[in-house]
Amino acid sequence: MALPCTFKRYLLLMAQEHLEFRLPEIKSLLSLFGGQFASSQETYGKSPFWILSIPSEDIARNLMKRTVCAKSIFELWGHGKSPEELYSSLKNYPVEKMVPYLHSDSTYKVKIHTFNKTLTQEEKVRRIDALEFLPFEGKVNLKKPQHIFSILEDYGLDPNCIPESPHNIYFGRWIADGQRELIESYSVKKRHFIGNTSMDAGLSFIMANHGKVKENDIVFDPFVGTGGLLIASAHFGAYVYGTDIDYNTIHGLGKASRKNQKWRGPDENIRANLRQYGLEKYYLDVLVSDASKPSWRKGTYFDAIITDPPYGIRESTRRTGSQKEIPKGIEKCPESHVPVSLSYHLSDMFFDLLNFAAETLVLGGRLVYWLPVYTPEYTEEMVPWHPCLQLISNCEQKLSSHTSRRLITMEKVKKFENRDQYSHLLSDQILPYQGHNSFREKYFSGITKRVAKEEKTSQE
Amino acid sequence: MKLLTHNLLTSHVRGVGPRGFPLRLQATEVRINPVEFNPEFVARMIPKVEWAALLEAADTLHLVEVPKGPTEGYERDEQFLRKMHHVLLEVDVLEGTLQCPESGRLFPISRGIPNMLLNDEETET
Numbered sequence: 343m344a345l346p347c348t349f350k351r352y353l354l355l356m357a358q359e360h361l362e363f364r365l366p367e368i369k370s371l372l373s374l375f376g377g378q379f380a381s382s383q384e385t386y387g388k389s390p391f392w393i394l395s396i397p398s399e400d401i402a403r404n405l406m407k408r409t410v411c412a413k414s415i416f417e418l419w420g421h422g423k424s425p426e427e428l429y430s431s432l433k434n435y436p437v438e439k440m441v442p443y444l445h446s447d448s449t450y451k452v453k454i455h456t457f458n459k460t461l462t463q464e465e466k467v468r469r470i471d472a473l474e475f476l477p478f479e480g481k482v483n484l485k486k487p488q489h490i491f492s493i494l495e496d497y498g499l500d501p502n503c504i505p506e507s508p509h510n511i512y513f514g515r516w517i518a519d520g521q522r523e524l525i526e527s528y529s530v531k532k533r534h535f536i537g538n539t540s541m542d543a544g545l546s547f548i549m550a551n552h553g554k555v556k557e558n559d560i561v562f563d564p565f566v567g568t569g570g571l572l573i574a575s576a577h578f579g580a581y582v583y584g585t586d587i588d589y590n591t592i593h594g595l596g597k598a599s600r601k602n603q604k605w606r607g608p609d610e611n612i613r614a615n616l617r618q619y620g621l622e623k624y625y626l627d628v629l630v631s632d633a634s635k636p637s638w639r640k641g642t643y644f645d646a647i648i649t650d651p652p653y654g655i656r657e658s659t660r661r662t663g664s665q666k667e668i669p670k671g672i673e674k675c676p677e678s679h680v681p682v683s684l685s686y687h688l689s690d691m692f693f694d695l696l697n698f699a700a701e702t703l704v705l706g707g708r709l710v711y712w713l714p715v716y717t718p719e720y721t722e723e724m725v726p727w728h729p730c731l732q733l734i735s736n737c738e739q740k741l742s743s744h745t746s747r748r749l750i751t752m753e754k755v756k757k758f759e760n761r762d763q764y765s766h767l768l769s770d771q772i773l774p775y776q777g778h779n780s781f782r783e784k785y786f787s788g789i790t791k792r793v794a795k796e797e798k799t800s801q802e
Numbered sequence: 803m804k805l806l807t808h809n810l811l812t813s814h815v816r817g818v819g820p821r822g823f824p825l826r827l828q829a830t831e832v833r834i835n836p837v838e839f840n841p842e843f844v845a846r847m848i849p850k851v852e853w854a855a856l857l858e859a860a861d862t863l864h865l866v867e868v869p870k871g872p873t874e875g876y877e878r879d880e881q882f883l884r885k886m887h888h889v890l891l892e893v894d895v896l897e898g899t900l901q902c903p904e905s906g907r908l909f910p911i912s913r914g915i916p917n918m919l920l921n922d923e924e925t926e927t
Binding site: 557558581583585587589592593623626627628629630631632635636637638639640641643 | 803804806807810811812813814820823837838840842843846850852891912913914915916917918919920
């Protein structure tokens, strides 16, 4: 693929977790900021070093203000498979592009990072000294330099097989770090109000990024639970709505999900969670509502729908139903106000979700949701589809030896005409996924009695 | 429940269709909640508002100084946007009901949260 010559090349240093989720996150964010993903590398696979072309440094900085998958970004000045290759690569980098950061009035420092190997202080100093041929005119300042340059040495991914020389060496000017600190500051461990299935903070930010959430958007979660996914969107400046069929969860009543805690405190609800992080102004409303029977008037209101629907294992899948239908597992909860509960067939739920998204998303808006999968039978054809929604990405996270969940991101590309038009189409297409109706049974098969018993008690 | 939300909700009782909007608001407890003013967000919401429904709800709550419709160049009209900000986002109905105008069915609002659940007999298929 021919790269635009005017674009500078940047080196992204990626975090080594949620590997499959990284590329869609970066692509979504670049698209959000007006860039486009352009790279000379065929695939990235498991490597933490990604070289890409970005139209401007502004776009690169904006990317880093959002990403939780990338640790840092550097303006790439040179790279090679050996020191000699690196030096000749650096000699080919236009001097006029270097000079602004090296002139005599500026201060700088050179850092060296090695991956999968430890170097002695002496070895580090030698490598930095070897770069003396670069036109550094400024003063070294180790405490508060204006410019930081980095040498990065890649010794592979296998800690049991560390090579003598690095596979790759990179040299660049450090631009910015990513937002990985959000993972700690928004950790579920510190959150006031949590549920059985509250989403890990890192993944909730990844979801908001896959959803291209931006300031002043309206983001909706139809299976909001304790609101964890809304927090990430609110952090990025979106205003948030949530609904859930469970009255107690929405109101912050009933058993607490923290070990050793008896009841949820008076301040435990979704609004309080947003308040904890100073994000209360982004709270619009939450409603007790059945996602299969929404109460929104006809129109397109949501810029993104970001959700983790119940899989029927640790939280039950329910919807309101008729007395006439034979219910599986009626729940008698007078406080929860759910008249009758049926087991909600998973395929029906995704059909409803996609149709709802197609109808209520703005054009260009995104749906981001988790699809539970029984791995031995999974094929790509099983991923639900809709004529108005384009599949953007499908990332797997393993849950157990035979189950995983996939983060599906879709974008609305076509206007929704009317509801009836899609019902017959979808029931045919969704057929491959019908097998997943028994996801719950399949999940439990092959698990030891002890584990199955633990799952049952935690569902109460 | 904010008035912006009320403006987006409809009754989904079986057979009512578009006549389920707007829900008739009745409030026994209302709170004014100061929310940081964000003109860009308010401006984005204006095209989504159904004005007749908004005015009816505002009237029920005895709100004053409610604009009757979007003014020309409202995106840059700070006074207009501040009034709309107050009406849409700062008025919070804590206790009350929403009533389907066609069937009369009541949806309760408690602790600021509407409960839109219906039995299957009552819902659209």
